Amino acid sequence: MMNKYLKTIVGAGMVSGMSLFGGNAMAASEFYKGNTVKIYVGAGAGGGYGFFGRAFGKFYGKYIPGKPNVIVINKPGAGGTKMTNWAYNVAPKDGSVVGMPLMTVATNQHLRAKKIKYDATKLNWIGNMERSISLLFTWHTSKTKTIEDARKRVTQMGGSGKSSPIYQNIILANRLLGTKFNVVLGYKGADRALAIEKGEVEGSFSTLQNFRAMTPHWFKDGRNPLNILIQNANERTKELPNVPTTIELAKTDADKEVFRYMMLQSLTGRSVFAPPGVPSKRVNALRRAFDKTMKDKGFIALIERANLKLTTNTGEEVTKAVNKLISTPPEVVKRIKKLIK
Structure with missing residues (x-):
């Protein structure tokens, strides 16, 4: 028979485990049903980022388990870093917020280091709508x-x-x-x-x-x-x-x-990320919903009516590109910084 001391230890461990893994334990559909996903765009409403953000937001929700409501919010400033800094440090880490940064989101970590309060390799990359040339x-x-x-x-x-x-x-x-x-x-x-x-x-x-x-x-x-x-x-x-x-x-x-x-930078041309700390099952749900949105006939038609074209990447592909960029040898980064002064 389990003594009182051992019962206490086991009970505490179970509570701790539930706290630690509770976010992942809840099914994505259960979390998102009746919830709202907010897409924060790191640029104003008038340009290409604003257009892609609004177009994406119209279709994304129907592919996320639980079919949450989706709203798009523009959060421009500081060359796009304002939104990403906020998403990394302040935004909820439960999967209810995703960001659409500027294509310089990763290079800024090297070239504008004093302004950056995030690590691009720790963002959960959901996908990319355009390999920007x-x-x-x-x-x-x-x-x-x-x-x-x-x-x-x-x-x-x-x-x-x-x-x-x-x-x-x-x-x-x-x-x-x-x-x-x-x-x-x-x-x-x-x-x-x-x-x-x-x-x-x-x-x-x-x-x-x-x-x-x-x-x-x-x-x-x-x-x-x-x-x-x-x-x-x-x-x-x-x-x-x-x-x-x-x-x-x-x-x-x-x-x-x-x-x-x-x-x-081309693989972050029209990219989407979730903040660090989002439960992995929700990250996966957001990624697969992104992939399905890219194949939605209505979404594709909306993009093509604007004389645009989708050239997409999965979240996993974007992650590899960002990791490669951030691992660029310091001497190369130093030369680039000197060249663009």
Whole structure:
């Protein structure tokens, strides 16, 4: 017969175990039924991130066990770090909150370390809607129509701030590819597109997907008013077979390594994560619901009506890419930080 002392120890252990594993023990459907999942987007409502966040939110809930209500909340600020810092440190860790960060969420950990209060490798990556191919482009009226032109003449390029990927990628082109871009800072979101239309600047850096979402009128009836100068990719994409890649243009292996580092951001182009500490069964439920949403005919149709295209990754694939980026050798990171100053 179990004595009183042993009963006390066993009883305490059972209570402790229930506390420790209670979150995982509850079925995901039981937790989410009648609950609300909040998607926090790390950018304003007017751009590509806002569009993808709202589109995703319309369909995501029906694939999460228990079919919870889903609402989308924009939480911009500090180049996207405000939302991720908050999600990592403050947001509930029960699976009721997911974040949609900017594509720089992982590189910021290296390049803007003082502003970062999270570890991207500890976020629970749910999936990615778009493998973003970064582009440098000019408006159709610009005299700079090719990379060769960009090496010969000073071209005014619109940007937001020095901590943004816009500025960083344009400056890297100057330092490593010999272009003569002059970055005019202070343009945010739709203001940058308007400045390009008005001729205040000649071009900028973005992904083609982002501008299609932010300025759909540019691409109406199959038009493309942009001169695509460079694409940051290992190989020329099917959509842009005549546009050179940064890897083609880079002169040394060390320079190629810099561009490949920046390329790893593509798997966080339109990504979704849950904060650390969310029970693993709920993380898995959120991941599989993401995968099913990516195949939803209504979701795909909504994306295609905006002249956009899904190029998705699973949460597991995003996790591998983020881990690889964060494990970049310190000497490579140090060089990149020096180049983008």
